[in-house]
Each structure stands twice: as structure tokens, then as C-alpha cells.
Amino acid sequence: MHHFDLKDGALQAEGVSLEALAEAVGTPAYVYSTATLTRHYGVLREAADAHREAWGDALIAYAVKANSNLSVLATLARLGCGADTVSEGEIRRALAAGVPAGKIIFSGVGKTDGELAFAIQQGVRQINVESPAELDRLIPIAERLGKVPEIAIRVNPKIGAGGHAKITTGGEGDKFGIPADEAMALYVRAAASPHVTPVGLACHIGSQITDLTPLEAAFRLLRSMTEELRAKGQTVTRLDLGGGLGVPYVGGAPTASPADYVAMAARVLDGLGVEAAFEPGRLLAANAGVLLSRVIQITERADGRRFLVLDAAMNDLIRPAMYDSFHEIKAVRPREAGGHNAPTAYDVVGPICETGDTFARGRDLPPLQAGDLVVFTGAGAYGAVMSSEYNTRPLVPEVLVDGDRWAVIRPRPTYEEMLAREPMADWL
Numbered sequence: 001m002h003h004f005d006l007k008d009g010a011l012q013a014e015g016v017s018l019e020a021l022a023e024a025v026g027t028p029a030y031v032y033s034t035a036t037l038t039r040h041y042g043v044l045r046e047a048a049d050a051h052r053e054a055w056g057d058a059l060i061a062y063a064v065k066a067n068s069n070l071s072v073l074a075t076l077a078r079l080g081c082g083a084d085t086v087s088e089g090e091i092r093r094a095l096a097a098g099v100p101a102g103k104i105i106f107s108g109v110g111k112t113d114g115e116l117a118f119a120i121q122q123g124v125r126q127i128n129v130e131s132p133a134e135l136d137r138l139i140p141i142a143e144r145l146g147k148v149p150e151i152a153i154r155v156n157p158k159i160g161a162g163g164h165a166k167i168t169t170g171g172e173g174d175k176f177g178i179p180a181d182e183a184m185a186l187y188v189r190a191a192a193s194p195h196v197t198p199v200g201l202a203c204h205i206g207s208q209i210t211d212l213t214p215l216e217a218a219f220r221l222l223r224s225m226t227e228e229l230r231a232k233g234q235t236v237t238r239l240d241l242g243g244g245l246g247v248p249y250v251g252g253a254p255t256a257s258p259a260d261y262v263a264m265a266a267r268v269l270d271g272l273g274v275e276a277a278f279e280p281g282r283l284l285a286a287n288a289g290v291l292l293s294r295v296i297q298i299t300e301r302a303d304g305r306r307f308l309v310l311d312a313a314m315n316d317l318i319r320p321a322m323y324d325s326f327h328e329i330k331a332v333r334p335r336e337a338g339g340h341n342a343p344t345a346y347d348v349v350g351p352i353c354e355t356g357d358t359f360a361r362g363r364d365l366p367p368l369q370a371g372d373l374v375v376f377t378g379a380g381a382y383g384a385v386m387s388s389e390y391n392t393r394p395l396v397p398e399v400l401v402d403g404d405r406w407a408v409i410r411p412r413p414t415y416e417e418m419l420a421r422e423p424m425a426d427w428l
């Protein structure tokens, strides 16, 4: 959280006061730091470049799903970052933000025929094929379009990992990828088609992975499969190592550093002579953003239970409700601790009519009052992208800060705009 620091007693985003932003934009609102995004990309780029002997210029393809705001994508694109996408919409976003097609990877278990055709026509770098059935659909589409897309086969390594069962993707029963033996057979089959060119293998075993052991096992499997395919006369020039490296959420498990992660990958791939790709999402975006919210009221019960009722809710940040995720909550202008200002345990909730709309139970926070501002940290990834208008709450806006300047990069819709989106059935 280097770029969200206290100045004159209150939190700022880089050079911009969060109190001033709350006045100007209203709350709740997501606020992102350009400097943090830039630093996170830089750390990974530097680590990848330090191992050029292992893989030349590795591609860093940001997983657009983590935070797909066009200004966020454009910030990363200008740094040279590519994009990992899972839908036509994400490909369109990446292109609109200035990511060249040659740096776009198209992943996903359920690409429609239309989406495959779109990706081929745009000339994306590579389509990661996740099942034999997908290859069977892809080949005639490529033939019809008269183009020969480069593809990677996504392997299911039977190694699942991640911060929650719902975000583990590499396990045997998970829907993603193809078991190793079948994947190699599919590679050979694809190579026999004149309409696609298999160039490599891909894997992505889960998200918020804090320990390198499962990642290393998956990368070793990709290596041995590459060697086996080559022994069968196949050409394998790329390995897509996926994303998934965890970030330090305050109070969460300690995480492996990006430098150690990349060094491990370089060790595993040493001497193999492949181009590597990394697909970080959370790693780049999570700690580049906060969700800014205002305390509506504090509800105290006779039994001593205290509810901190915020104007942010599960529709704005669903991770606690969906994965029991921990997000640190900080006062924007902390009062001095001690005496009658000792920390107090709050159940932190939003206004939505579900008990699941609870961000934290019994969380010790410095004393807060109605009208105070708070932030949820680590909210830059899988925050705004997973928001909705449940309970007819306007879609939460997004703000990008860069030094002393800021811009609303997704405005909060007005109620008029929200209602105007729904044409009334003509018989009503």
C-alpha cells in the first residue's frame, strides 16, 4: 500500500486526498493508483528480464478479468504489458486500450464459435485450447476463415492450489484444461491439421497461491511434457505458466515474492529454450486499489454488539461474501488511539437485505462515527469487475489517480440512466 499513505492525518491516494475525492465523486467508489500498478508491473518485468537466458523476452499478459477498466488496461499497455483474456468482450477491451493483438492470449473453457472466429480474425497471439471438443470446433472455423491460428494446449496438471476451493483451477475435478496424456495426444492431432499451429502448452492452477510448491510441480510437468512431445518430433516453442501468485492481504498468509516465483520458473525451464508467458491478474491490480466508503451509522444493541453500517455493500465488493475473504478496513482519518479511543469490535455490514452482506465479524477497529470515511485495502482486483446493481444500487464508480491528478474512469450511473436501460414491454 505504498501509494496510499497518511498525509496531514488522513489517507491519500498518491498526491490526492481521499476526503476530497469522496466529496467530489461520492461514496462508495474504487480508487486506483497508477504508481502502484506501474511498480507491480515493473517488479515482475525486472524479474523476468533478469532471467533472459531462460526464456528471452517473456510475455507478461495481464489477466484482464482482475480489473478490466479501460484506463487500467491502457496504463499497463503503455508499459508494454500484454493481456490474458477469456471472452470477446475482454479481447475488445484489450484492443481498445492499446494492447496489440500479438500480445493477447485467449483462454477459457467455453469459447463460443463466434468468439473463436473473432479472435482468429483479430490475429491474437495464441488461443489456449482447453478441450478436444474445442479443437474440433476451432479447426473448421479457422479453415473457413483461411487463417492458421497459433494455439497452446491447456493442461490440467491435477494439481490444484489457491486461496479458496472456488478459485482453484488445476485440480483433477476442475473444469479447466486437459489431463497430461490426453493433452499430448491432442497436441499431436492438432499438429496434423493444416488449419492450426500448436506452439506450446499452458497451465493455470488457481488464484491467491501463496506457496511456490504446487506451481513448481505444475511447471515441471509442462517441462517433461515438452521434452516428451519433442522426442515425438513435435515443435514446442512456448510455455504459458498462467497466473495465480498470491498477494499479501493484511492478516492473510505470507506470500512468496514475485522475484522468487520468477526465479523458480527460470530454474524449472532452464535450458529448455522456450518463450515463457506469465498471466498475473491479482498480483498487478489487487494492492493498487481501495474501496472508499462512508459510515452510514453505528447500530448498537443492548447486548453490546456493534454493527458498523457502511454505504458499500456486497454488490460493490463481493469477495468477503463469496470467498470469506479478508480485506483490511482502515479509517481515512484515524483518531488517536488509547483511552476511550481503544479499538472496538464491529460487525462491518452493508445496507443490502442479506445476512451475507457482511464484510467482517467482530473486527477490531479504531472508534468510528457516522460520516467517517473508511477504505477496504487490496480491492483493486476482483472488486469493481464483480460488482452489480443488486438492490438497485448504482454501479460503484471507479477513479484513477496519477500523482496529483485524478479522473473518473467509470462514472456512477444516475437513477434515470439505470431505469432508462429497461424498455417496458409494449403490452404494459
Ligand SMILES: Cc1ncc(COP(=O)(O)O)c(C=O)c1O
Binding pocket: 063, 066, 084, 107, 108, 204, 206, 207, 208, 242, 243, 244, 245, 279, 280, 281, 282, 283
Ligand atoms: C487462465 C488464467 N490466467 C490467469 C488468471 C489470473 O489469476 P490471478 O489473478 O490469480 O493471477 C486466471 C484467473 O485465475 C486465469 O483463469
Ligand SMILES: N[C@@H](CCCC[NH3+])C(=O)O
Binding pocket: 065, 167, 169, 207, 208, 319, 323, 381, 382
Ligand atoms: N474472483 C476470485 C479470483 C478468480 C480468479 C479467476 N480465475 C477472487 O476474487 O479471488
